[in-house]
Amino acid sequence: MDEELLKLDLGCGIHKRDGFVGVDIQKFEGVDQVVDLTKPWPWADGSVWEVNCTNTVEHFTWPERVHFFNELYRVLRTGGTANIVTPAWNNARFYGDPTHKEPMSEWYALYLNAAWRKDNAPHTDYVCDFEFTSGGSWDEWLNDRNVEFRTFAMSHYTNAWRDLMITLTKK
DSSP: OOGGGGGEEEEEEOOTTTTTTEEEEEEEOOOOOEETTSSSSSSOOOOOEEEEEEEEEEEEOOOHHHHHHHHHHHEEEEEEEEEEEEEESSSHHHHHHOOOOOOOOOOGGGGGGGHHHHHHEEEEESSOOOOEEEEEEEEETTTOOHHHHHHHHHOOOOOOOEEEEEEEEEO
């Protein structure tokens, strides 16, 4: 694949996105590269334009996540994007899979921004600096409810917020 257009689907399992290089720790059908994402990544600095990563990061420990986001930052080109989807921390989908290590909060994206870290949490283990947008998906029982009720439900009910969706852009 042309490095100019390198797009990675990290942790793709059997559902690799069209036009992406499928990456997983196991060799499933559709996986193009078997890579342990908790170790140094095989791609060159700035060689990746886009990343999809769905239901993968929650399988890492906290220190492995710091490594993941630092490596993501290293391989992405400036302006490159990564779409990260994880189960919401207060959804039973997270707790139903015994291979999930730790839940993900919507706060995690703040720690991936250098200016925010400098002012609020001066961690030295991060080297990444991402802009981000965040969103999510609602559980089906909320589809016909208004935004005010959905927002209330997200803060007060389990299983209201289904997936946490973060788009990171390398600065």
